[in-house]
Amino acid sequence: MSSEVDDLVAKIMKELNGNGGTATKAPAQDTTSADPDLTAKDFPLFKKHPDLVKSPSGKELKAITFQDIVDGKVDSKELRIAPSTLRMQGKIAAEAGRSQIQNNFQRAAELTSVPDDRLLEMYGALRPYRSSKQDLLDIADELADKYHAPICSNWFKEAATNYEKHNKLKGDN
Amino acid sequence: MKRQKRFEKLEKRPVHLDGFVKEWDDEGLVAMHSKNDPDPSLKVENGVITELDGKKREDFDLIDQYIAEYGINIANAEKANAMSSQSIAKMLIDPNVSRSEVAKVTTALTPAKASDVINQLNFAEMIMAVQKMRPRRTPFTQAHITNTLDNPAEIAADGAEAALRGFPELETTTAVARYAPLNAISLMVGAQAGRPGVITQCSVEEAVELGLGMRGFTAYAETISVYGTDKVFTDGDDTPWSKGFLASCYASRGLKMRFSSGSGSEVLMGYTEGKSMLYLESRCIYITKASGVQGLQNGSVSCIGVPSAVPSGLREVLGENLMCMMMDLECASSNDQTFSHSDIRRTERMLGQFIAGTDYISSGYAGEENSDNTFAGSNMDVLDYDDYESMERDLAVDGGILPITEDQAIKIRQKAAKAVQAVFDGLGLPEITDEEVEAATYGSTSDDMPKRDMTQDIKAAQDLMDRGVTVSDIIKALDDHGIDDTAQAVFKLAQQKICGDYLQTSAIFDKDWNCISAINDNNDYMGPGTGYRVWENKDQWQKIKDIPWALDPQKVDF
Numbered sequence: 001m002s003s004e005v006d007d008l009v010a011k012i013m014k015e016l017n018g019n020g021g022t023a024t025k026a027p028a029q030d031t032t033s034a035d036p037d038l039t040a041k042d043f044p045l046f047k048k049h050p051d052l053v054k055s056p057s058g059k060e061l062k063a064i065t066f067q068d069i070v071d072g073k074v075d076s077k078e079l080r081i082a083p084s085t086l087r088m089q090g091k092i093a094a095e096a097g098r099s100q101i102q103n104n105f106q107r108a109a110e111l112t113s114v115p116d117d118r119l120l121e122m123y124g125a126l127r128p129y130r131s132s133k134q135d136l137l138d139i140a141d142e143l144a145d146k147y148h149a150p151i152c153s154n155w156f157k158e159a160a161t162n163y164e165k166h167n168k169l170k171g172d173n
Numbered sequence: 174m175k176r177q178k179r180f181e182k183l184e185k186r187p188v189h190l191d192g193f194v195k196e197w198d199d200e201g202l203v204a205m206h207s208k209n210d211p212d213p214s215l216k217v218e219n220g221v222i223t224e225l226d227g228k229k230r231e232d233f234d235l236i237d238q239y240i241a242e243y244g245i246n247i248a249n250a251e252k253a254n255a256m257s258s259q260s261i262a263k264m265l266i267d268p269n270v271s272r273s274e275v276a277k278v279t280t281a282l283t284p285a286k287a288s289d290v291i292n293q294l295n296f297a298e299m300i301m302a303v304q305k306m307r308p309r310r311t312p313f314t315q316a317h318i319t320n321t322l323d324n325p326a327e328i329a330a331d332g333a334e335a336a337l338r339g340f341p342e343l344e345t346t347t348a349v350a351r352y353a354p355l356n357a358i359s360l361m362v363g364a365q366a367g368r369p370g371v372i373t374q375c376s377v378e379e380a381v382e383l384g385l386g387m388r389g390f391t392a393y394a395e396t397i398s399v400y401g402t403d404k405v406f407t408d409g410d411d412t413p414w415s416k417g418f419l420a421s422c423y424a425s426r427g428l429k430m431r432f433s434s435g436s437g438s439e440v441l442m443g444y445t446e447g448k449s450m451l452y453l454e455s456r457c458i459y460i461t462k463a464s465g466v467q468g469l470q471n472g473s474v475s476c477i478g479v480p481s482a483v484p485s486g487l488r489e490v491l492g493e494n495l496m497c498m499m500m501d502l503e504c505a506s507s508n509d510q511t512f513s514h515s516d517i518r519r520t521e522r523m524l525g526q527f528i529a530g531t532d533y534i535s536s537g538y539a540g541e542e543n544s545d546n547t548f549a550g551s552n553m554d555v556l557d558y559d560d561y562e563s564m565e566r567d568l569a570v571d572g573g574i575l576p577i578t579e580d581q582a583i584k585i586r587q588k589a590a591k592a593v594q595a596v597f598d599g600l601g602l603p604e605i606t607d608e609e610v611e612a613a614t615y616g617s618t619s620d621d622m623p624k625r626d627m628t629q630d631i632k633a634a635q636d637l638m639d640r641g642v643t644v645s646d647i648i649k650a651l652d653d654h655g656i657d658d659t660a661q662a663v664f665k666l667a668q669q670k671i672c673g674d675y676l677q678t679s680a681i682f683d684k685d686w687n688c689i690s691a692i693n694d695n696n697d698y699m700g701p702g703t704g705y706r707v708w709e710n711k712d713q714w715q716k717i718k719d720i721p722w723a724l725d726p727q728k729v730d731f
Contacts, residue, residue, distance in 0.1 A: 040695075044674035044688040053672050061671055066664045069645050070652045076643040079389065079667045081427030089673045093467075096692055097276065098501060098678065100243060104417075104465025105676070108424030116387050119422055120380050126415035128407045152421070158242075159414040166235045166403070168412055 035087050039095045045088065052088065056080050056112070083109035103151075110149035126159055129173040136160035187514035192482045201445025201453070204436070204480055204489035205292055209447035213286035215254045217247060226285040234403045236456055239413035244463030246281040253281035262293035265302040265499070268700030272305055279499035280462070284455035287499065291451060291492040296525060299491045303529035305698040306498035308691035309679035310705050312530030314573035315342040315505060316540035318360055319547040323352040323630070324622045325359035325597065326590040326605050326613035327541075331555075332360045333367030333589030334582050335540035338558070339575040341681035344395065344537050346376040348547045351631045353377045354638055355602070357390040358647065359593050365662035366589040370682035372429065372666070372675070376548075379411075379419060386428040389644025389667060392675075393429035395470045395505060395536065399460045400434065401453030404444035417464040427670035429680065431468035431503060432461040436493055437479025450480055454493040458500055467678045468503025470536045472526070475549070477512040481522070491525035498531075503679040503691070505536035511543065511550035522552050527564070527572050530705065532679045534572055542618045555617075565717050571707040576720045587614040592651065592659045599650020600642055603629045 042048050046061075053061040055078045068074045090105035111119060122139055125131045131139075140156035143149040163169045183189070198207040216224035222241035223230045233241060253261075261278055264270045279287065294302065316335040320327050332343050345360045347353050357375035364371040372392035375385055385391050399416055400406040406413070416432070423430040434457030436450035445453065454471065461469045472494045473480050480486035490507070497504040508523040526534045539546045539554035546554065553561060558574065565572045577585075590613040594605040603626065612622045644667050651660035665686050669675055675682065680690035698704030708714045 040692050043677065043690070043692045044672070046669065046672045046674050046686070046688065050672075055671060061668065064668070064671070066648070066661060069648050069664060069667075070660075072645075072649070074645065076389065076645040079644065079671060081425070081671055081673050085671070085673050086424060086676075089676055092692060093677060096678075097273070097280075098467075099246075100462055100465035101467055101678070102465070103243070104421055105424055107418075107421035107465075111421055111425035114425075116384070119425070120383065123380065123383075123415060123419050123422055126412065126418050127410055128412055128415075152418075155414065155418060159412070162235060162238055162414065163412070166238075168235070168407065 035084060035091065038088055038091045040092065043092050045085070053085050054082050056082050081112065083112045086112070107151050107155065110143070110147065110152045113147050114143075114149070126156070128163075128168045129170055131163075132170045133160045133164050135170070136163065187516070188518060190514040191512070191518065192478060194482045196483055198449075199447045201440050201448055201450065202479075202483055203449045204483050204485045205449055205451050205492070206288070207447060207449035207452065210288065210449050210452045211285050213254065213283050213289055215250055215283050215286075217251055220247060222247065222250070226283050235412060236401070236403055236406065236460065239417075239463055240284065240456065240459040242463070243417075243465075244459040245283065249277060249281035250283075253278045254283060254286050258286065258289040259293050261290045262298070265290070265294070265306065265495075266298050268305070268698070271699055272696050275306065276499065276501045280501055284459050285452060287458075287496055288449070288452045288455045290499075291496055294492065294495075296488050296491065299488070299495050300525050300529040303491065303495050303498060303525065303531060304704065305696065306495060307529070307531050307679075307696055308498065308501060308503055309532050309689070310694045310696045310698075311689065311710075312534060312571055312573060312705065313339075313341050313532065313681060314534040315344060315537035316340040316535075317509070317537040317546055317548050317551055318343050318345045318363075318540045319348070319356075320541055320545040320619040320622075321348050321547060322619040322622060322625070323348050323356055323627075324609070324613070324619055324625060325355055325593050326609045327616065327619060327622055328356055328359040329363030329366065329589040329593035330586035330613040331541050332363030332373070333585045334577070336364045336367030336371040337577055337581065337585045339573055340538070340540065341371055342393070342533065342537070343371060343373045343540065344376055345373070346547055349627065349631065350377065351634055353381060353634070354385060354388075354390060355630060355634050357385045358596060358600075361390060361392070361663065361666075362593045362596050362647065362651070362659065363589040365666065366592040366659045367585050368684055369658075369662035369665065370684050370686050372682065383419070383422055383426075386423065387426050388642070389647075389670070391428070392666060392670070393431075394423060395431045396433050397430060397466075398433050398438075399457045400438055400442070401448070401456040402439050402444050402446050405439050405442045408442055408444075413460050413463070416460070420464045420466045424676055427673055427676070429675050430466065431470055431505060432457075432464070432466050433470040433474060434458070434461070435471050435474035435476050435507065436489060437473050437476030440479045441476055451489050451492060451496075455496060458493070458497050458502070461497075461502060462500045466502075467676065467680075468505065468532070469497050470505040470507065471497050472504075472507030474507045474536075475510045477507070477510045477522075481512050481518075487522060487525075494526060494531060501678070503532045505533040506531040508535040508552045509537050509548065510552060512552065519552055528568070528570060530571065538574070545618050559720070559722070562717065562720055565707075566720060569707055569714075571705070571710065571713060571717070575713070575716045578721050583614055590614055592656050595654035595656055596647055596650045599653055600637060600646060602633045602637065
């Protein structure tokens, strides 16, 4: 379980580069600037723009077939949302006046590359009295360096500052 | 004292078993407004909120800090907060002002200001405002699907029946916590067998629940609780930053989610700071908005015994639903907990949400007899179906529940029980016998079910998690047993999680997997002739009209 997203990203990198990438880098082609502009008219993507929706390894949505799953040819890790899709949905939300949802989806896009178990641990670390300030700052560094997740990294830094001020750090209870 | 006979009779009425208390501001036992509530105020300097509802930035608690940082649309804030509460309240009920125009103002208010706006409205005005402000044009409702024995065949059968009756979302939980993966799987399979497109959740501890979603056993979550005071939030073992992060975790796995909050929770947990229930709930609503979560389950939820005991309490509950909608959030409007012994008050409880229509009128309605509801009983249950459907028909209101025939129920229950029997076989879980399928098809409660070996089930549940079983294995199991249509439905649900359309506000799926949300089914109510009218939704209205117990006068011999 712990490294399933890692494995997947590694596979993607391998497919892209032909020589394998590091297991923890976000896919290089997946940049914000490449995302198309979308509005409410483009919703739902499933009906209007299935071609824009890719699996985590870059397959087109419609290329993942029922028969492939039944035949065991599709890894269940492929049945996940890709960061580019989250950013597209974020644009649709912002276009409808919901900028906070876009912010959430931008954080989420970053978190797609964090393995399940590590993600659950990070959530646990933010719960009250679990972490020292340094613990939170270490995770902030991990998010920035290992997962290229600057927004989420900042989230942890902000929590560290606020938890210190409002006594929510380990030992404060 | 010599007893007066009428008073003696009145005391024996069910309503006298309910709890009623007088207001006590300092303990927060007050619905709409406490003498300790702050006066609304706001100061913005260089795009930063430096004063919020009477507090300077340096005095903010963690919740104030979070709301000031993320929860208020700052660009319009000074202008919106300078308006009188009464003029904003009038916009809410003015049919000439569109929902989106109102939301531009209301999403820029402070929590205390939004509370003051709600205080301007009487109950009838709240109904009018909810009708306009709910994000999705088409109203729906949600069901609980549970039983006290966690019997998988019964969960699947009840889920399928509820799906056929029109619930687009179903929620389960457990009687025994370690059953969680089995209940989640049974409900998902039952729901897809009943009506493709229905999405399901399993309400358990936060991290466990997310884990179930990651494996594809659930499609959404809603019991991510937030609270209105710092002390209670901490006692709930979270902070705004941890809950906001959790929201992003869900979205990162393509899972829909909403937060949950409700008036009375701070009273029950003992730290109200002497504030009114409405003001504390306003803070929860703003935390939700700040987190970028698309929606909220609110309306006191499981704490309904508290507001319903004080004056104007059920007005406050509809008021907090309305405030949620004013913040442009999906609202699952509660009506989900037993609170009264009086059938009249049970009806009163849901009247506002039912008449106005909300995204989910109940969250949820007991899709089993209340004796099997492991959420501690809902306001209405399966034995109220015919009353509820009569009310929809009487008032021409779409309450989201449709009549079905006995024959339809038997067929769909059997189909779902057989589907989950196949899945248990395919996943190597303890057998669901033909006897269980038969009992789930024709039974009404877990008393009608043969007893399972619960120790074996629990061991198997753990083993299933250890083996790393995912939704792909469920699709395979259904296909191996020739249950093609349900296998296809589970596959299509998995596809939708890659696509993320249903992460948008107020999203559900119809039977053809069309995603219906506030983006493409935006509430356009602007007075008579606009908005959702059930009789214009001809298929739905025909079904509501055709309750199986209505006589056809043209075929009756008088």
